[in-house]
Amino acid sequence: MIPAPFAYARPSTIEEALQAIADGGEDVKVLAGGQSLIPVMRLRLAAPETLVDLTRVAELRGVREDGDMLVIGAMTTHADVLTDPLLAQYGQLIVQATETVADRQVRRRGTFGGALAHADPAGDLPAVALALDAEFVLAGPGGRRTVPAAEFFVDYLTTALEEGELLVEIRVPKLGEGWGVRYEKFNRVVQAWSIVAVAAAVRREGGRIAEARIGLTNMGPTPLRASATEAALVGVDVSLETVTAAAAQAAEGTSPSNDLNAQADYRQHLAQVLTRRAVAAAAGL
Amino acid sequence: MTQINVRVDGASYTDDVEPRTLLVHYLREQLGKVGTVVGCDTSNCGACTVHLDGQAVKSCTVFAVQADGCQVTTIEGVATGEGESATLHPVQRAFHEMHGLQCGFCTPGMIMASIDLLKENPDPSDEEVREGIEGNLCRCTGYQNIVRAVRQAAAEMSGKAADDPQAEPAAVDTAAADHVAAQA
Numbered sequence A: 001m002i003p004a005p006f007a008y009a010r011p012s013t014i015e016e017a018l019q020a021i022a023d024g025g026e027d028v029k030v031l032a033g034g035q036s037l038i039p040v041m042r043l044r045l046a047a048p049e050t051l052v053d054l055t056r057v058a059e060l061r062g063v064r065e066d067g068d069m070l071v072i073g074a075m076t077t078h079a080d081v082l083t084d085p086l087l088a089q090y091g092q093l094i095v096q097a098t099e100t101v102a103d104r105q106v107r108r109r110g111t112f113g114g115a116l117a118h119a120d121p122a123g124d125l126p127a128v129a130l131a132l133d134a135e136f137v138l139a140g141p142g143g144r145r146t147v148p149a150a151e152f153f154v155d156y157l158t159t160a161l162e163e164g165e166l167l168v169e170i171r172v173p174k175l176g177e178g179w180g181v182r183y184e185k186f187n188r189v190v191q192a193w194s195i196v197a198v199a200a201a202v203r204r205e206g207g208r209i210a211e212a213r214i215g216l217t218n219m220g221p222t223p224l225r226a227s228a229t230e231a232a233l234v235g236v237d238v239s240l241e242t243v244t245a246a247a248a249q250a251a252e253g254t255s256p257s258n259d260l261n262a263q264a265d266y267r268q269h270l271a272q273v274l275t276r277r278a279v280a281a282a283a284g285l
Numbered sequence B: 001m002t003q004i005n006v007r008v009d010g011a012s013y014t015d016d017v018e019p020r021t022l023l024v025h026y027l028r029e030q031l032g033k034v035g036t037v038v039g040c041d042t043s044n045c046g047a048c049t050v051h052l053d054g055q056a057v058k059s060c061t062v063f064a065v066q067a068d069g070c071q072v073t074t075i076e077g078v079a080t081g082e083g084e085s086a087t088l089h090p091v092q093r094a095f096h097e098m099h100g101l102q103c104g105f106c107t108p109g110m111i112m113a114s115i116d117l118l119k120e121n122p123d124p125s126d127e128e129v130r131e132g133i134e135g136n137l138c139r140c141t142g143y144q145n146i147v148r149a150v151r152q153a154a155a156e157m158s159g160k161a162a163d164d165p166q167a168e169p170a171a172v173d174t175a176a177a178d179h180v181a182a183q184a
């Protein structure tokens, strides 16, 4: 189908974008890669009055370093992520998850910020951002504010972004020496969304696990941390037994949905299996 | 209406479009470039794939206004020359020779995605071809001959013979299956 009519604005700076949002009327939508929004508009499930297209706002695109942090512009495309040298060095968890997103064509347009702002529970990047304790920099008419990942994902398709606000950049810690990572995604066919996926980052000190960060995709209306497993891993010897025992707690506190792809109890089973695989791989087993 | 300037398959166009016009509809209905087709309503099938500034995108998931100032290449622009004397692109030729199509509906998108893949990876393995065209669905061929076609094109474009001993169309694959033979 063809989307309903809308007014179109194409700003070239963040300032102009905020102005266009403010001037856009009652129902304004920001257009990033359009790979979620345009399909929804084609099905007429969304019919915004104004679209503010961010694709020409150059300052929103790209990856830079800021001390111990990587700063990823919201309009950095999935394809950019896969070829970025800084992410290759310090952001492998993001790279691995992005490789599993959609397909070549969709990754050319779809953006890191768009995937996070969309906050689909089956989306692959929210759980990664949560596992990394990413910080979300939002710009609005009243200036900028920074929201931690734990507060950014509020509910199903709902984030802390207020009306009139824009996601500008995402700050994540560099994972260097000592860290191992793995994104384990389970789906039935290529190009499909995750039935369940697990993002794991593990820091080893000698033969022990010093720190573990585990994010769960599609185990509730928002991404979740496998906190019980994380706690159980701290200080243990790196072995398949210890990892398996800790992973058995991965589904604690989750509330996955029942849908065509899987029942909730099957998702909880998957969460344990994928957590074991992801942590084992991240720990170098 | 918004005015856009685009270059499509080497020719320049200045047109008025509604912002809600999808790039694929602009190409088909305003420019008559019906070689690019629409196969779904959900951005899944890839039949509409074109190159936007040299990169494969799904033209049903881009607005025509977003192509303002850009170069678009469709399946109609990849051969060189015109009419009878035209020379097919090596990927087009390989799809033909290796029987990489049956009904042909997915083929324009398959070829545009494959050209994009080969630019990035000039010598892909079978596995890499399958991953590279994961955004394109074919309901007829079972993909087998599409993979062969892409590998044959890769070999031709890099100037060496295909190293795949099976580099010929799998025309009789099904005849080998007992249950099929029994039915025949």
Ligand SMILES: Cc1cc2nc3c(=O)[nH]c(=O)nc-3n(C[C@H](O)[C@H](O)[C@H](O)COP(=O)(O)OP(=O)(O)OC[C@H]3O[C@@H](n4cnc5c(N)ncnc54)[C@H](O)[C@@H]3O)c2cc1C
Pocket (backbone or CB within 6 Å): A029, A030, A031, A032, A033, A034, A035, A036, A037, A038, A039, A054, A074, A075, A100, A101, A102, A103, A106, A109, A110, A111, A112, A113, A114, A115, A117, A118, A122, A123, A124, A125, A161, A165, A166, A167, A168, A191, A192, A193, A194, B042, B043, B044
């Ligand atoms: C066939 C197909 C398969 C897919 N498979 C997967 C998959 O396996 N895994 C996965 O994770 N994703 C998948 N996706 C989704 C893809 O990752 C999208 O790119 C992503 O979800 C949305 O990013 P976008 O840049 O296209 O955002 P858009 O579609 O442009 O926007 C999405 C939403 O976010 C808002 N928004 C975007 N940017 C901002 C911003 N900077 N500030 C405020 N609000 C903003 C928009 O207003 C809109 O509501 C798939 C998509 C398709 C079409």
Ligand code: FES
Pocket (backbone or CB within 6 Å): B037, B038, B039, B040, B041, B042, B043, B044, B045, B046, B047, B048, B049, B058, B059, B060, B061
């Ligand atoms: S028509 Fe564009 S992806 Fe199906």
Ligand code: FES
Pocket (backbone or CB within 6 Å): B100, B101, B102, B103, B104, B105, B106, B107, B137, B138, B139, B140, B141
């Ligand atoms: S040849 Fe018919 S869909 Fe591919």
